[in-house]
Amino acid sequence: MxxxxxxxxxxxDLESVRSLSRALRTKGYQVHYAPDGSRALEVAVLRHPDLTLFDEACRLLDARTFIQILRTNPRTExxxxxxxxxxxxSDRLRxxxxxxxxxxxxxxxVLSRIEHIFRRSEAAKDLKSEQQEIEGSLSQLSIPDLMQLLGxxxxxxxxxxxxxxDRGEIAVAEGRP
Incomplete structure (x- = not known):
């Protein structure tokens, strides 16, 4: 699961939050709430949500600053x-x-957009993990174990x-030497 x-x-806007929260919970999402930008940043760092819906009316921290801070933190980027x-x-929102x-x-x-973003995020994560390189010292791993891992x-x-x-090199294609 x-x-x-x-x-x-x-x-x-509590009325918007209630309506949106109800719809999201009905679809099985866990919802966290913040009344302002400063609290939203705190919740984002502590709870690491999968998505943030940030209203431009939030005080204490505007949307652009909130996003900029998130993007500079590896945990929330x-x-x-x-x-x-x-x-x-619309010009301001581009x-x-x-x-x-x-x-x-x-x-x-809203629900359709959220699902689209989650599908896009999953595809990006899959691509990132596929492109991630294995490198470093593998002195604790035997060659047969390493070849099995690559395979x-x-x-x-x-x-x-x-x-x-002594130096050597093994070419590996799709897990096969």
Whole structure:
């Protein structure tokens, strides 16, 4: 069973929060709430939500600063942030990596957008893990164990071996030497 996804709602408008929370919980999401930007940052760092819905009306810390701080922390840099707004100034909202949602909400649109973002995030994580390199000292691992590990993960590349003055290299393609 997949872990329950956590969504942080940062919004001073309690009516919006209640309506959105109810819809998200019905879909099985765990919801965290913050009434302002400063508290949202605290919750994001402590709870590490899978997504943040940040309303532009939040005080103490604006959306752009909130996003900028998240992106500079390795623990929170990948958390998607969707801006929620009652504004119709689309020029001001351009350039947001994860987009924005206009109030009043169409709950079906909100849920659809959230699912789309989660699918995109999963695809990015899968791609990142596929591209991650194995490197470093493997002195605690025997060659047969290492080859088995490379085979199970269908890794490709060159394995450089050194011991004293002896050097060797094994080419591996999709886990096979």
């Amino acid at each position: 997949a872990p329950v996804r956590k969504i942080l709602i940062a919004d001073p 990948d958390i998607p942030v969707v801006l929620t707004t009652a504004s119709f100034e 350039g947001l990596r994860d987009g924005y949602l206009r109030k009043p909400f169409n709950l079906d649109e 199970m993960n269908r890794r490709s590349g060159r394995l450089s071996l050194e011991r004293g003055n």
